[in-house]
Amino acid sequence: MSALQVEAPEWMTEDLRIFEDGVAKFMEREVAPNQERYIKHQGVDRALWKKAGEYGLLCASMPEEYGGAGGTFAHEAVIIDQLGKKAGDGWGITLHNAIVAPYILHYGSEEQKKRWLPRLASGELVGAIAMTEPGTGSDLQNIKTNAKRDGNHYVLNGSKTFITNGGTANLIIVVSKTDPAKGAKGTSLIVVETDEVEGFRRGRVLEKLGQKANDTAELFFDDVRVPTSNLIGIDEGMGFVQLMQQLPQERLIIAAQGLAVIERALEVTSAYVKERKAFGKHLIEFQNTQFKLAECKTEATVARIFVNHCIEQHLQRKLDAATASMAKYWITDLQGKIVDECLQLHGGYGYMDEYPIARMYKDARVARIFGGANEIMKILIARTL
Ligand SMILES: Cc1cc2nc3c(=O)[nH]c(=O)nc-3n(C[C@H](O)[C@H](O)[C@H](O)COP(=O)(O)OP(=O)(O)OC[C@H]3O[C@@H](n4cnc5c(N)ncnc54)[C@H](O)[C@@H]3O)c2cc1C
Numbered sequence: 102m103s104a105l106q107v108e109a110p111e112w113m114t115e116d117l118r119i120f121e122d123g124v125a126k127f128m129e130r131e132v133a134p135n136q137e138r139y140i141k142h143q144g145v146d147r148a149l150w151k152k153a154g155e156y157g158l159l160c161a162s163m164p165e166e167y168g169g170a171g172g173t174f175a176h177e178a179v180i181i182d183q184l185g186k187k188a189g190d191g192w193g194i195t196l197h198n199a200i201v202a203p204y205i206l207h208y209g210s211e212e213q214k215k216r217w218l219p220r221l222a223s224g225e226l227v228g229a230i231a232m233t234e235p236g237t238g239s240d241l242q243n244i245k246t247n248a249k250r251d252g253n254h255y256v257l258n259g260s261k262t263f264i265t266n267g268g269t270a271n272l273i274i275v276v277s278k279t280d281p282a283k284g285a286k287g288t289s290l291i292v293v294e295t296d297e298v299e300g301f302r303r304g305r306v307l308e309k310l311g312q313k314a315n316d317t318a319e320l321f322f323d324d325v326r327v328p329t330s331n332l333i334g335i336d337e338g339m340g341f342v343q344l345m346q347q348l349p350q351e352r353l354i355i356a357a358q359g360l361a362v363i364e365r366a367l368e369v370t371s372a373y374v375k376e377r378k379a380f381g382k383h384l385i386e387f388q389n390t391q392f393k394l395a396e397c398k399t400e401a402t403v404a405r406i407f408v409n410h411c412i413e414q415h416l417q418r419k420l421d422a423a424t425a426s427m428a429k430y431w432i433t434d435l436q437g438k439i440v441d442e443c444l445q446l447h448g449g450y451g452y453m454d455e456y457p458i459a460r461m462y463k464d465a466r467v468a469r470i471f472g473g474a475n476e477i478m479k480i481l482i483a484r485t486l
Contacts, residue, residue: 104368105402110409112175112416120172121179127156128187136188136314143306144268144316145192147227153194154224160202167206168219174199174350178357178412185361186368189457190464191314193229193266195358197221200351201228204274204290208334208343217272217292226294229270231261231320232344238263239477241276242285242341246322248277250329255279255291257325260304263471268306268316271295275322276344279337288340290333293325300325311463348473349425353411355472356428359436360408362461363401369457370394370443377448390446397439404432423485430478433468440465 131152132145139145153159161176163169170176177199184192205217220226237243246259257277264270273293280287295301304319334343371394374384384390411428414420444451444458451458469475 104364105398105405107402107405107409110413112413114175117175117179120176121183123156124158124180124183125187127153127158128183132184132188132192136191139191139314143308143313145314147269149192150197150224150227150269152224154222158194158198159224160198160218160222162199163202163206163218163222167214168222169202170222174415175412177354181354181357182361185358186365189314189460190358190362191312193227193315195354196230196265197228199354200347201230201272201274203347203350204230204333204343205292207347208290208339210330210335212330213292213333221272226272227266227270228272228274229264229266230274230276231264231267232276233261233263235260235262235319239474241344242288244276244278244288245281246275246277247281248275248279248289248291250279251326253329254326255329255331257291257293257300257322257327259322261320261322262304263307264318264320265315267318267320268303273320274333276340279332283338285341286338288344289337290340290343291327292331292333293322293327294331298325298327310466311460312467345422349420349422350415351472352422352425352429352478353408353415353420355468356408356411356425356432359432359465359468360401360404362465363397363404363432363436363439366440366443366458366461367394367397367401370397370446373450373458374446384446393442393446397442400435400439404435408432423482426473426478426481429472430469430475430482433465433475436465436468 157170158180160169161172161180162174165171181195202221205213221228232241234244248255248257257275275291275293277289277291278287279289300323302321304321306316306318309317374390377384407428411420440461444462447456447458450456453459
C-alpha cells in the first residue's frame with residue numbers, strides 16, 4: 102500500500118492485497134489515461150460509473166445482499182489510496198461509496214436499502230450529498246432548504262452549492278429542514294431521485310482551481326415533490342444526529358486521500374531529482390534537496406502510521422470524532438506543505454500543468470476547506486481539552 106518503510110497494518114490481509122492489485126489495474130487502465138478528457142469535460146464519463154460497478158468497485162463496503170461487494174472500510178481505504186496514487190483527485194467514487202451509501206445502509210429502512218443500494222452498486226445511480234448552501238457551509242444548522250409535508254409527500258424548496266458529483270448524480274441526499282423552528286433538531290435527510298421528479302434543476306458545473314475531473318455543481322429545488330418514504334430513518338429531525346455519526350468516517354476519508362497524494366508527490370519528486378541536473382550534478386546530490394526530501398519522508402511516515410492507526414480504530418468502531426478531526430486537519434495541512442516543497446524541487450517544470458506535481462498542488466488546496474474546514478476541526482479537538 103505504501104512506498105514508505107512502514108510495516109503493513111494488520112487489516113491489510115492477503116485478500117485485500119489481491120483486491121488492491123485489481124483496483125490499481127482498474128485505475129491505470131480506465132481512469133489515468135482519460136484524466137485529460139475528464140478535466141476538459143469537468144467530469145468523468147458516465148460510462149466509468151457503470152464499468153466500476155461491473156468491476157465491483159462501487160459500494161465495495163456494502164453487504165452483498167444489497168448488491169455490494171461485502172467488504173469493509175478497509176476496501177474503501179484501498180480504493181481511496183489507489184485513486185490518489187494512480188489517477189489523482191477528482192472522481193467522486195469515494196463520496197458515492199463511503200459517504201452516500203452508508204447513510205442508506207445505517208439509517209435506511211429495509212425497503213430503502215433494497216431500492217437504492219443495488220442501483221448505487223451497479224452505477225445506475227450516482228450518489229451525492231447536498232449540505233452546503235450559498236449562504237452557509239460550516240454553520241450547517243443554519244441551512245434554509247426546507248421540506249414541507251403535504252400528505253404523503255415532502256415538497257422541497259431551496260438551493261445547494263459546491264456539490265460533488267452534482268452534475269451527474271441522480272440520487273441526492275438533501276439535507277433539509279422539516280421543522281425550521283427547531284434548528285438542528287428540525288433537520289432531516291431526504292433522498293431525491295432526480296430522474297423521478299419535477300422542479301429539480303442543476304446549475305453550472307463550477308469552474309474550480311483544482312479537482313477539475315469532478316462535476317462540482319449548484320443544485321436547485323423548486324417545489325420538488327418526493328414521497329415521505331424518501332426520508333432516511335423513521336423519524337423526522339434525526340438528520341443532524343445522522344450527519345454527526347458519519348463524520349468521523351468522512352474525515353478519515355479526506356485524511357487518507359491526502360496521504361495518498363503525499364506519497365505520490367514524494368515518489369514523483371524522488372524520481373525527478375534523480376534525473377534532473379544543475380551545475381553538473383543531479384538535484385538529489387545537493388544537500389538542500391536531500392534535507393527537504395528527508396523531512397518530507399519523515400512527516401509522511403508519521404502520517405502513514407497515524408492514518409493506519411485511525412483505520413484500525415475505525416474498523417473496530419472506536420474512532421472518535423476528535424481523533425478523526427486531528428487526522429483530517431493535520432494531514433491535509435501536511436499535504437499542502439509537502440506538495441509545495443515537492444513542486445519547488447521541480448523548478449519551473451513544477452508549474453507546468455503537464456507535470457503531475459502541478460495538478461497535485463492545485464487539487465490539494467481544497468482538502469483544507471471541505472469536509473469541515475480545518476478551523477472547524479480544531480474547534481472539535483479543542484472541546485476535548
Ligand atoms: C470542491 C468542493 C467540493 C465540495 N463538495 C461538497 C459536497 O459534496 N457536499 C456539500 O454539502 N458540500 C460540499 N462542499 C462544501 C464544503 O463542505 C464547504 O465549502 C465547507 O464546509 C466550508 O463552508 P463555506 O464554503 O460556506 O465556508 P464558510 O463556512 O463561510 O467559512 C469561511 C472561513 O471561515 C472559517 N470559519 C467558519 N466558521 C468558523 C468558526 N466558528 N470559527 C473559526 N473559523 C470559522 C472557515 O474555517 C473558513 O476558513 C464542497 C466544497 C468544495 C470547494
